[in-house]
Structure formats: C-alpha cells, structure tokens
Amino acid sequence: MQLTGMLYGAKLLKMVDFPTSEILGPEASEHEIKALIAKCGEVFVKPIFRGGIGKKGKAGLLGRAADLKTALKEKERLYFVEHRHGNVVAKSQGVTFEGAVPAEHEVYVSIADSTRYRAPTLTITHHGGMDIEELPKDQIVEVPFDPLTGLKSFVITNALSDLKAPREIISPLAQNLPKLWDLFHHNGMTTLELNPIRMSQTRPGSLTPIACDFKCGFDRDDPRVRRLNLPNELFAVDYSDFEQEINQLRTYQGQSDVGVINANGTILAPTFGGGANSLVTEFLGDDAIISSDFGGNPPYEKMRQVMRICLKHWLKQTNVLFVIGGKANNTDIFVTFRAMADALREYFSERGPTPVYVVIGRGGPNLSRGLLAFKDVVDSLGLPYRIFAYDSAMTDVVRYAQAADRWMKAGGRQMLAEKLGVAA
C-alpha cells in the first residue's frame, strides 16, 4: 500500500501544517494552470501513478513548462504514459501541475522503521533532489530515535550538525520536520519520504522547507490508515479480483494472504504456513497459479470460503490441485481439510466434474482424520491422487506435483476427462 506524488501528498502534509508546493490536479482548467505559471514562474507536469514506482525523473517522465502551451503539450504527453521500473509496470492516470519553488538548498528526508536499529529512523541529507543511494556515506545520516517520545527537534539539529549542514537550514527544519512524525506514527505509515524538500525564501531572511515530492507506505494491518479517509481505489490497483475477494476474508484469525503468480499456471496450490509458502512457490515457479498462506488455524467456514473462491477462479484451468504444508503446529488438519474437501465436492456438484490430479502433503494435529476426510472426497469424485504425510520431504512432494502436471499436459488430462465424461 504505497502512495506517491503530491496530489494526495500535499493533502496529507497539510493535515500537520507542513508547507508544500502549490499543486493542481488533472481536472485543472487552462485558466488555473495559467495563473499558477504566472505565480510560480513555471510548473512541473508530473504523471500520476497509483502505488509506488520510482525513477520517474530519470525516465524523462517529468515535464517542465513556463507557458500554457508547453504545459498542455506535456499534459498530453504524460497523461496516460506507461512506466516500467524493475518488475513493476504502471500506467499514468492523469497529471499534476506543481508550481516551481525557487530554492537555495534541497533536502532529502525519510522516516522508516529500520531493521538495523529496530526503531524508527530518520534519514536526512541536505544534498537532496538526487538518488540518495548514490551519495557518499558522509553526506547522509541515519538516526534512530525513540518512538515513545517521537521525532524531536534535537534529533534533527544533531543530525544536521553531524552533516555540517548550512546554518540557515537548521532552524526551519528543526521547527518543521517533527510534524512529520505525527503524520507518520499516527496514521499507520511504515515509510515517509520527502525528496526534495526545497528550502525557499518565502519571507526575506528566512527559509521555509517546502515539500516538492511525496512518497509513503502504509501498513495494511494498521486500522489507523482508515483515519485518512483515502479512497480505496488508490490501492485497489494492486489487487486482482481474486485477491480482492480473498482479502475480504482477512481477519486476524487465520492467514488468508494470496498473490497471483501466473494467471495461466496449471498447479493450484493452497499452501499452509509462511515458510511452506516461500518454499513451495519457489519450487513451483511459473507452474503455480497462486502463492498463498492459509495457515494460522482458520476456522472451518472461513477455510471453505477461501477454497471456494480459489476453485471458482482457477480450478477449470488446473491440472493439479496441490494442498501442501509442513507439520502444522496448531492448524487443525481435520477442520481445514474437511473444509477444502467440502468446497471441492461443492464445486463438482455445482459445476460438474473437471479433470484434476490431487496431490496432498501435510502433517499436524488431527492428521489421520483430516487425510481420510480428503481421501473420501477425492475417491467419491473419481480423481487420481496421492496423499503424502509429513515424513516425505516437502520439496519431493512438490516435484511429484510437477510430474503429475507434466503427465496431465501430455495426455493425462484428456484421459481423465474421458473417464469423467467431460471435455478436457
């Protein structure tokens, strides 16, 4: 759950009275754009990407205009522009017009929880406006601080003294940066980054830090995020229909985390436990349709619901239904297996049979009853299967599932379909 750009950034910063550049959204009229150019001298035209995606400036996705004609041309160029960074591809949904801020200095500031210090940590440099990863170590400082007292002015002044920052920026930053802690800590953020903050002489003789770009990450397990009343669709772009359906079942009891790995995959693997999830998904690679963690002892009804959604979306294309987990500690195998098997039976009775090879590997409380419950259902559905208990290496079970998938692709699916009296 990430938010980038000043369109919402400015709104959030205003909540804590942190000064921001002037900004117009995609709906701005020509008259408004013209007025902004007149006021600020020039405007930056930036595409709006949902979620987090970096390095836009480097990709030439930043327009700059000192007159309306150029501003509109840049708007046309960037309005629906596509941007690829690493594995992430994003499509712009409009542009913002941001008034230029004249400045002597550019400052980079971020607050995030650092795993090195296991505390919220301020990262700051007055060599801002560039890739901070490229800065030499002595030009940037990381300062962990106590979350019970928060980010205090002295933390900032100490850090800037260590950096030997110009005298004139210290006091305005010490006055304004502590406001960011309120925004960060009380609204469920995990990261907050302003780059650059431009130190602008808004009054003669004194500098004001003006945030000119904004990036933050939210903790999806923190209900405080709801305080901000941000529209859901800002984050919805991250989720497929399937994931959204499963997400509605997210409660603290029982994980129901999923991600779609390959929408054209052929192995449907409801996986139990974060560890099994990592291992199994790694070994299955692109054969897997989803990556999931359904552990945490989900109750029967929730598990059945989760499985129903999985089957509804994917069973038709599935060659191998692969139920896999390690030796469970507290997940009741009978409850979870019964729920999954019932969902499978329901699917067959509602939508008719579909050719699928069932592979199961699991251990844990109530194992015998759980395995037998699943066995009874696959027997009655007439599906080929192998059920392994936890004395078989999980990775070998994964390989078995892959072998079953290959066999299904090489004619097995056709044979099974004929036996079930349905089309392959």
Place this chain on the structure above:
Amino acid sequence: MLANEKFKYFVGINSLAEIATCKDRVCVLNILGNESRGVTPVSHAYSGGNVVFGTSPGRGGEVLETAAGPVPVYNNVREGLDAGHKFNVGVVYLPPAAVRDGVFELIRVNRDIEKVVVLTEKVSVHDAREIRALAQQRSVDLFGANCLGVADAWNHIRIGGALGGDKPEESLRRGSVAIYSNSGNFTTTMATYLTAGGWGTTTSISSGKDLYIHFAPAEFAHAFDNDARSKAAVMYIEPGGYYEQDLEFRKPVIACVVGRWKAKLTRAVGHAGAIAGSGDGAEAKEKWFQRILKVKGIYSPENPIVSQAGAVVTNIAHIPAALTAVMKLNGVEPDFPPEGDLTLKPWFGDNQGLPMPPELDLPLVEPFQPYKDQIAELTRQVGAVFPRESMKDRSGSSIMDPKTQVTRVSGVSILDTAKYPLASNYMLALIHEINDDNDHALFNCSVTVDVNLHGDPAIMAADAAREAGNAPNTVLAAACAVIGPRRVAGACQAAGVLIDLFGHSGLQSGDQADFDFSAIKADAAQLACLVGSTADPRAQAMLHGVEARGARSVFVDYLRSLDGHPSADAVRAAITTSICWSALMRKKISRITARNLPWYLRLAATIIGASVPGAQHKADSFCGVPTRELVSQSSATEIAYLALLGEKPTPENLFPFRVLLGLIISNGVGTISAQGCKGAVSADGPESPERVQINKAMIGFLTHTGFAHGGNGFEGIQFLIEQFTDSDLKDAGDPKHGLDLAGMGSRFALAFAAEKKARKGVGEGVRAIPGINHPVFKGQLVNKDPREVYLSHLFKERGETNVFHDFYSALVQALYDNGVTANVFCVNIDAVIAALLLKLLWPRYRSGAFSEEALETAAFTAFLFGRMVGCAGEIDDHLNRGRNMDTRTPASQCSHVS
C-alpha cells in the same frame, strides 16, 4: 541498563538454555481465546505445569482445564498478582489491536517480568515499534510477534505457541542442534526432518517474520555461542531486513535461505516482513551467509558445498544431510541413529484405473505409528461425520437461486424433482441420491404397510383433531405426535444392529447379488432386535411385498436366513438400510441418518395415512383398496393420490400429481416451514443427536404451515373456479374444451380494470390476481417465470392439455392488451400448482362430491405431502450439522414495538 556489552541495546538472554527453563513461570493473556484454548493446555502439560494463571477480561473466576490440572483465570494481570501468583514470562494471545496494551500491562504491572512472547499475527508496525521501545526501556526480552513461541527439548518446556503441535515430544527430540526459524511451521518441520538425519534439538525458536523481529538473529547467535548443549544451529531465513548481514558464529550453522521468487512480488504473502527492499532479498542473504559460513555456493546433494563453519541450503529437505556433512568435518557424530527417511511415501492414493508413468505410480506405504492404528480405527468408522456449526438460516439440504428462484434439494433442482416420484424425492432429501427401481420397490413396501393406521392411536388422535375443526396441518401434527421415539425405537435399534453387523463386511450395496453373509454372526442381544418367536403380520406383509415386487435386499435375505420370525421393526430397518447402504459406505451420509431412516419412513406413511379419516383404515384395506394389493403393487405417490382424491389414479392423472408434489418439496431454508422444523431440532439439541425427536421436528414443520403458507394455494383454485363456474367444462384435460379462453381473459381484464378504477376512486387498494406477476420476474416487455416455462414445455411434450393453465396464459396477455398492465405479466408457479390441482379435482367438484371446503383441504394437504420431503431433508441436515439452540436470535438483534 544494558545486560551485556556486546550489544548497543538491551539483551537479557545470554544462553539458549535461558530461553525456556524449568524455573520460568508463565502468565497467558487471553488464555480462553480460541487459539490459546487449544494450545495452552498442551504446553502446560508438556512443561510440567508452568502456567500460573491467565487473563480474560470479564471471565475472571473461570479456569482452563488441562491434563496437568486447571489453570485459574483472572480479569487482569493485577488481580492474578494480588491473588499471590508470581510469573516472569508473559505470553500474549490477544487480537492484534490489543497486543500493545497487553504487553504494556505485563511490563508495567509486573516487576518480575523478564520475557514476553507475542503469538499474534498482523500486529501493526506502529504497535511493534512502541512495544520494542518499552521493552528496551524496562529490560525485557521479547519474542515474536507472529511467531509460535519457543521450546526446549532438554528442559521439556514449551512457552507460548504450539511448536511440535499437539504432540511436542514427537518432534522435539533431545539433541545438539539449535533451531532459529522465521517460519513457525518450519520450526517443527525442520525438527522432524532432523530426526531423519539422527539429529535432535536443544532450543527451538520461532522468531516470527514481521518487520520488527524482536528476538533477532544477532541475539540468537550470541545465545547459541554461550549454550554448551548446542553444537550446531539450523536457521531458516526469508527475504527482508538486514538482521543477518553481520552475524558471527563460532559453531557450525546450516542456513536455509528461501524466497528468491519473492523478488517478483510487491507485497508480502503470509509473513509481513518477508518482503525485500533494496539489497535484502534472498539472493543477498545467500551471499551474506556464504561469506559468514565460508562457502562458495549453495549446498545440494549433487554439489555438496560445505565448510567447517557450515553450509547454505535453499531447500529444507537438504538440511539433515548438509548438517551431517558439516558436523563430520567437525568430528561430531549424529545424536542418535537416523530415524526414518524423507523419501516420498504416499499413505493413500488411487490411479482411478488410468495408466500412469512409474514416477507417478508410486506404491502406497503403510503409515507409521501412531497413525497406522488411528487410520485403521477411523476406517472402521461407518458413515460420514459432519463438523457442527451454527445452522441458523443456513442449510446443507436446500438452496434457492435468487436469480431464477429455483430451489435445489441435495443439489437437484425442483424442476427435476418434479419428474421423480415421491419415494425418490424423499430419499433424495435424506440420502442425497436418487432411488433406483429396486430402492423404489423396497421403499413402497414399507410405506404402503405403515400408511394403514387401523387400530393405531395415531389415527385416533388425528380424527379427534379433525373433529375439533383443525386444518389438515394440525390434524397431521396430532398423528405425528403419536409416532414418538418409543414407537420407532425397535426399528432404529435394528438399523443400528444391521450397520454394526455389516459395516466391515465388504458389502458395498444393499442389493448386491449373491452376497455371502455366512460370516456375519449376530449375538443374542442383536438377534433379539431382529427376530421374535411369533410371526408378525406387518412384517409378513412387507416381506410379501418385497417378494411380490421382486425387490433385492441383502438385509431382508439375512433376516430370512435367521432362526425365528423377523419383526416388523427389523424388516423396516432392513428396507431402509438396504436403500441407504451405498451412500453410507461412501460416507455420503452419517450413521445417525441411516439409523433414523425407519423413523422418517414411518412419519411419511403416517402423514399420508392420517390425512384420511379413521373410517377408511380397515384391518385389511386402506381407502377401500386391499392391503395385499397396495403392498405388492402401489407406489407411495399412488397412495398419496388415493388418500387425497379417494380413488386409484390412472397413469394420466398420476403424472401431473407427481409433478405437483415434486415441485413443492422446498422453497429454500428461509421458508417458514423450514424454519419451523429447524427450530424444533435446534431446541432439542442436535449435539446430542439421539435425543432429537424427529416426529416433533415434523410437527414443527406442520405447525409452521397454515392458511397463508401452504393453504394459500387455494386462492388460485378459488380464482379459477370463479372464472369457470359458468362454463360447462367437464374435463380440464380435454383439448377440445370449446371454450374461448382469450375472450374469457378479455372479459375478466375489462371487469378488473373497471373494478380497479372504482376502488382507486374511493382510495381502496387494488386486489392482486392470484397466480400472476412475480417480484423477481418482472419489468420485461413479456415476463416469464422460468419454472412455469419449464413445466409448460414438460406438459406440452407429453401432449397434455390443462385448460386452467392455458387460461392463465390468455389472461396475462389480455390484461396487457386491454391496458390493465404495463407489460405482459408472468404466470407464476402458484398458478401452475393451482391449475394442476384443480384439473385433478374438477370432475369431483363439478359432480358435487367435493365441496369448496374439501377442495381447500385437498389443496393444503397436497402441499403438506410435497413439503414433507424438503422438511425431512432440513431436519436431517440440521440434526447432523447444527449446534444446540443455534436458531435463536440474540437479544441485541431483537427490537421492541410499542
């Protein structure tokens, strides 16, 4: 204050031996919560009773029962301390939003606190930050969150979570290897895998994998170094965080780093902290460990790269072999001989007759103990066992599709049940399968005998109720009240005996030919349930029926083979057990259902029988038809027809009657009748299924029907009578009826329009025309109720005419043509039912044999015959799956109306 100089922050634990010790005393927050309730008793017993108390606000005074004695519960930590308890370890099972406050309570209220273990998943980063800061301030060691706690195989102590599951001693074998794992499940799984290499464990730590890992790898490395028992460590590590970057070890370590694929993801799945930023992905971590452990690559069996310092693996199955290889370089032998191996061992499997390549066609392997015995025992269990849950407003028996309004019972649409006879539908509702011909024959033998209530108090009760002016539902309820548990105990018991005797005989189907039952040996008590010393006329009648119809039943044959005379109860049981045997063996139904089937059949027979006054029940005949003839020839549908219309049906008449009954078996779980029978089951307590009175549940259904629900079918009949009363219609099935239906429709439409106008003028509401329009099927230019369309086709295909049905079709068109309705309304399912029934009753009504009152009774009774089927399904479903009193509505959802 820092406990040791090695760290810039507080770390109190200096050795793994200090993590879970025999001296630790534990307080569990939210001890009565769902997860703790299952886990804490096992931990407590495994650890020799180390939990001193737990908290659960508002539930102080209760106890958590465990094998090591009850654990007291207080409202809060202070109360527990005031009661004299002391503890140094807190375990937190609170929901995520309450975790921070819980940890603060433990730290602030109890001066002795040293360690806190947080099990909860999805704790917000905000709270994790504050928890860490306070624990640091107050010198407390934290574990978790999102972890499964810690365990020590040497001390036999488990604190917090469920490491080792419900049998910790099985996985946590004493040995020389310490485990540190980002995954709770893999902590146990790795411990299990290690035994295959001959390695046991010392301390196992499930660290959790949130953003904040409170007991991090650096603390583990320090404590591992100082633990003389631990000769090596196994670490399971996922991407995200710099916790492992600068670790130092002085003893061998096997690091299993998993999660390269996660680089493709933009968000975490499962472990909230297992998402890499820049430079802390799986690949980076593999490199860190390669540097730390002085190896040049990843270990695999093909390329076993190890050093004295350890090995890096990416597959947990490789851990035991890698560990053994590393320890060999250090001159250390395994703790015990390897136990088992990790090769593929399928416990169950089936190729379903398909040719499989050898790599898939793995032979099955016998499970090891204790699973072998458990599985053998469970396999002996006959029938399904359903998990119990609240069944209020829910049903596993029926479901209505809100789009089509078509209900399905046991997965079969009522449009299809309309094609099946009563016997089929009744068994479909109860055993979820359609009868075959043999099942029909058996079913009908039982019902046709029991429908005759001559001399039975049930018919006397029904007659008395009838005399008192009750509607048919109340009359039938009076009869059902007499068919109580004692009346059917013999038959249900006999069914139980047959299940016991044949449950493991290999018999797959009740009609299996040439089944050899010579090995079935009943003891004296069992025999007493099946046979008596004198012949029972009802038993003989049923047996005669079975023979006359050529029906096959292994159980009837078995009864015949016994010395003595089979009792009527035993024959009833043999019949029902034969019908349900295959479903029972395939675990489609429970043993409870199979045992109760004779009761259900008896009730069906009673409801049909008691709809006819006692005078029609003679010693050797029913409604004037000799019992012998009924038993050997008639079907339940024919008997129902006979009871309702007083004559034997012709095949032409039977078909629409069958359709009618099949069509109304259910309208979903929301109907009042379904709610009535479910409430009756719920009130008896389905968790003690043997105490549920099925006859009372049937009464619940019957009393939850009435003139508005079930009796309202008559409105349609009345409407049709009004329209046809002046005609000279003799046979509603005659295509040459000579009536101008379009003209009749138009006349009615015009009259209705005038009436509508007049009523509107004086501000009165317009009366609805029964049988047309529907809240779902409306708004189109021409509207159709799909159920009516389906049935129209069905009758058309058979070349059958129903003038009443045709009139309805003409009427909706006429209403539109004459501007009364804005579009062509649909003819709804109620119209079809009224038309069907009136067609059957018309000749008798016209001849004066049936009064309007008799018509109303017949219409209502027909509804009860049909709905009895669906309600039997609901009763059995609720009985098998519901909880005690689960249909009640919480007071908070009830409101007062002044």
